[in-house]
Amino acid sequence: MVELVCGLEQRKKIEAIPLSNDITINSRIPDMSTNILEQVIRELDSTPFPFSMQLDESTDISQCSQLLVFVRYIYSGTSKEEFLFCQPLLKTTRAIDVLRNSFLVELNTIDDSDLVKDELIDLRSKEMARHDFQTKNLIEFWCSLTMAYPRVVSRAMEFLIPFATTYLCESGFSTMVTIKTKARNRLDIKDDMCVALSNTVPDFKAILQSKQQQMSDYKLYLTIRK
Numbered sequence: 001m002v003e004l005v006c007g008l009e010q011r012k013k014i015e016a017i018p019l020s021n022d023i024t025i026n027s028r029i030p031d032m033s034t035n036i037l038e039q040v041i042r043e044l045d046s047t048p049f050p051f052s053m054q055l056d057e058s059t060d061i062s063q064c065s066q067l068l069v070f071v072r073y074i075y076s077g078t079s080k081e082e083f084l085f086c087q088p089l090l091k092t093t094r095a096i097d098v099l100r101n102s103f104l105v106e107l108n109t110i111d112d113s114d115l116v117k118d119e120l121i122d123l124r125s126k127e128m129a130r131h132d133f134q135t136k137n138l139i140e141f142w143c144s145l146t147m148a149y150p151r152v153v154s155r156a157m158e159f160l161i162p163f164a165t166t167y168l169c170e171s172g173f174s175t176m177v178t179i180k181t182k183a184r185n186r187l188d189i190k191d192d193m194c195v196a197l198s199n200t201v202p203d204f205k206a207i208l209q210s211k212q213q214q215m216s217d218y219k220l221y222l223t224i225r226k
Helices: 002-006 008-015 025-046 115-124 127-135 138-143 150-160 167-179 190-197 204-209 217-225
Strands: 052-059 065-075 078-089
Touching: 025 065, 025 078, 025 190, 025 204, 052 167, 065 167, 078 138, 078 167, 078 190, 115 127, 115 150, 138 150, 167 190
Parallel strands: none
Antiparallel strands: 052 065, 065 078
């Protein structure tokens, strides 16, 4: 009928549109969420440094406590902050403020047996390193020294990786309130939150390759007749 009214080209476009309610945008959100989580986990596994987690508990419109978890880690020479997951809780938890130490420390506060001290003495004697410390982003500065001063860099990352603010938790709560409204109080929001808050772009090519196009009834009829 579409071919008779609109032509062959339009009929082919109509045939490519999924007809089932189970494979619309609603079911694609979990696919994107899973793909994003897989990418983040791969990046966490590949980083040589420790990572930090920030947790926040918020109550949604249906009075359900939702745990939002964010991670901060080093990837490709810079710091990255990502949404990890959202999970309903039976109990509550609080976020913790974490302070960061400065690069410039007094050497006499470091034990002589600590191998970090030798590296730090050598590092502080480098004028170029001192210049870079003043001009570069702090994370980028330490990442650039990983090969030359591995112990110092590892120690520095222990203080730099923890979250400095609760901004992500606050923005996560705002997003949760927007997604789970009074009219949608029974919605399971974990996948929606992942897609909305993550900085990682879903690998749409991989998602599409894992799916099989559903034939329209007309196309299925023609296939059976052949």
